[in-house]
Structure formats: structure tokens, C-alpha cells
Amino acid sequence: xxxxxDYQWRITKYNPAxxxxxxxxxxxxxxxxxxxxxxxLGEILTLDDYLQVEKAYVDTVMKFLEVYQIExxxxxxxxxxxxxxxxxxxxxxxxxxxxxxxxxxxxxxxxEIPIVCKMALRNYIYCQLITEDFFVQxxxxxxxxxxxxxxxxxxxxxxxxxxxxxxxxxSPYYLSEKNVIREVAWSFPGETIIEDSEILKDMSLEELQxxxxxxxxxxxxxxxxxxxxxxEFFQKKIKHKMDFTxxxxxxLAGS
Numbered sequence: 001x002x003x004x005x006d007y008q009w010r011i012t013k014y015n016p017a018x019x020x021x022x023x024x025x026x027x028x029x030x031x032x033x034x035x036x037x038x039x040x041l042g043e044i045l046t047l048d049d050y051l052q053v054e055k056a057y058v059d060t061v062m063k064f065l066e067v068y069q070i071e072x073x074x075x076x077x078x079x080x081x082x083x084x085x086x087x088x089x090x091x092x093x094x095x096x097x098x099x100x101x102x103x104x105x106x107x108x109x110x111x112e113i114p115i116v117c118k119m120a121l122r123n124y125i126y127c128q129l130i131t132e133d134f135f136v137q138x139x140x141x142x143x144x145x146x147x148x149x150x151x152x153x154x155x156x157x158x159x160x161x162x163x164x165x166x167x168x169x170x171s172p173y174y175l176s177e178k179n180v181i182r183e184v185a186w187s188f189p190g191e192t193i194i195e196d197s198e199i200l201k202d203m204s205l206e207e208l209q210x211x212x213x214x215x216x217x218x219x220x221x222x223x224x225x226x227x228x229x230x231x232e233f234f235q236k237k238i239k240h241k242m243d244f245t246x247x248x249x250x251x252l253a254g255s
Contacts, residue, residue: 003133004176005147010167011060011159012143013053031141033092033122047091056162057144058117060155061136064146067155071110073129073136074215077222078104082124092122105214128173132217137173145171175221177205179255184226184238186247195247198238207233208251224251 018027030038030045033054038045065073080102086093096115100108108116108129119125120138129136137145159166185197208220211230226234226249234251235242242249 003149005133005135005174006149007151008145008147008169008171008174009156010143010145010169010171011057011164013056013164016165016167036092054118054121056164057121057142058114060159060162060164061117061144061146062114063158064134064136064148064152064155065110065113067152067158068134068148068150070131070134073108073113073131073134074217075102075106075108075116075127076104076130076218077126077128078102079126080124081126082119082122086124093124094118097124105218130217130219135171135174137171139171139173145173147171147174175219175255177219180219180221180253181255182208182220182251182253184234184240184249185252186240186242186249188246189248196240197252198240200234200237200251203233203237212251220251221253223253225249226251 014025014027014029019025028040030036030040030050033050036045036047036050065071083097094115097119100112100115102125113129116125116127116129117136117138120127121142126138128138133149135145135147137147139145156166182200182203183197184200185194187193187195205220206216208214209216209218211233212220212224214220228244231242231244231249234249
């Protein structure tokens with residue numbers, strides 16, 4: 001997202017009346033689809049109970065998109081950890097999940113968005129959905145965050161009608177471009193420990209989008225492997241002499 005997002009909301013099934021002064025939620029409620037069959041507040045969470053809440057979340061996302069007249073979104077920060085060794089006999093696995101070839105920065109159509117939302121809410125994937133001035137972010141523990149550059153009461157009212165609670169607040173997953181710090185980091189091959197790094201200066205977001213072949217609204221935050229094919233762009237910006245016979249190199253971008 002290349003523009004600042006002025007209005008952001010946390011939208012959840014959690015009643016803020018049960019939060020303490022620090023904002024911690026005090027009631028013992030389910031936080032994941034993996035907890036179907038367990039007891040909460042004296043009742044067993046059934047598959048039907050879960051699906052009813054999930055539908056409220058998905059329908060709310062779709063209502064926001066309708067009200068803000070958004071027909072497609074970009075999928076970013078994709079992680080597919082939950083799709084490895086997936087149990088396709090599980091009642092939570094939907095055959096529609098196989099119909100979308102997931103990829104970073106892919107364009108997701110309005111018909112595909114509900115499928116992606118379900119995959120994220122069921123912890124099969126992690127991702128964010130964005131446009132130039134709108135986002136949908138799926139957090140841990142069944143938290144949903146939506147951001148836009150105007151307030152449309154119709155969408156907020158719809159969420160409330162689905163028995164969800166809408167609280168205006170900055171998403172913990174939101175990172176403004178002006179606060180992004182980017183650095184070139186290097187490690188020994190196959191190692192996760194960073195040997196050293198150097199802050200990257202004087203390189204525009206547009207340059208990075210071009211180097212990594214990303215769309216014009218991709219924030220280029222997270223981790224990206226630097227290869228010998230694109231190393232010259234970074235070598236010009238850092239003092240460290242890059243040596244691909246010794247190290248693996250990454251662009252790291254965050255706060």
C-alpha cells in the first residue's frame with residue numbers, strides 16, 4: 001500500500017466489555033477452528049457453531065468490499081504453512097481451496113476472496129488483502145483488521161448486525177511506508193542466524209517493486225532473497241562487498 005490508511009478497525013467476536021484496563025480479554029472463548037469439539041463457557045464448540053461465526057467474518061469482509069466498491073485485491077505476505085500435510089478429509093477442508101493457485105502479489109477476484117478468507121481464518125494460510133487505500137488483515141486468535149480512507153457506516157453497521165464488535169484502532173499489522181526500515185542482511189548458506197546487515201538507503205519503493213517484480217501497490221515489507229541476478233542494484237547502495245560464494249543475501253524490511 002503506497003498510501004496512508006486513515007481509518008482502521010478491529011472487528012471480532014470478542015465483546016470489549018470483557019476486557020480489562022490493559023485491553024486483555026478475560027473470558028475463556030475459542031480462538032481457532034482447531035478448538036472445535038472443546039468446551040468454552042460451559043458449551044461445546046460444534047462445527048456448525050464455528051461455521052456460523054466464520055460466515056459472519058467472511059460476509060463482513062465482503063460487505064466492506066461492496067460498500068467501498070472494490071472488485072479485486074492483491075494478496076501479500078503469503079505463508080502457506082497450514083497447507084503442508086493437510087488433511088483433505090477434515091470437515092474444515094473445502095475443495096474450493098484447490099481452485100486458487102496461491103502466489104505472492106497475485107490478483108484475487110471478488111469471487112475468490114471468500115475462499116481466501118476461509119483459508120486464512122482456518123489457519124491454512126496467512127496473508128493480507130490490499131488495494132491502494134484499503135486492507136484486510138487476519139491476525140492471531142481470530143482477530144480481523146480492516147482499513148480504509150473513509151468511514152462508511154453501512155459496512156460498520158452490517159458487521160454489528162452479524163454480532164461482531166467493531167472498534168476503531170490501528171492494526172498491529174499495519175506498517176506505514178514512512179516507518180519502514182530496509183536492510184541488506186547476510187548469513188552463511190542454510191543458516192538462519194544473521195551474520196551482519198547494513199541499512200539500505202536511497203532506494204525507492206518503486207525501484208524495489210521493479211527489482212522483485214511486484215505490483216505498484218506492494219509494500220515490499222518482509223523478507224526477500226537477493227540473488228546474483230539482482231545483486232548489482234543493492235551493491236551500489238551498501239559498503240559491504242557481496243560474496244555469493246560465502247553468504248546468502250536478503251532484503252529485510254520492517255519497523
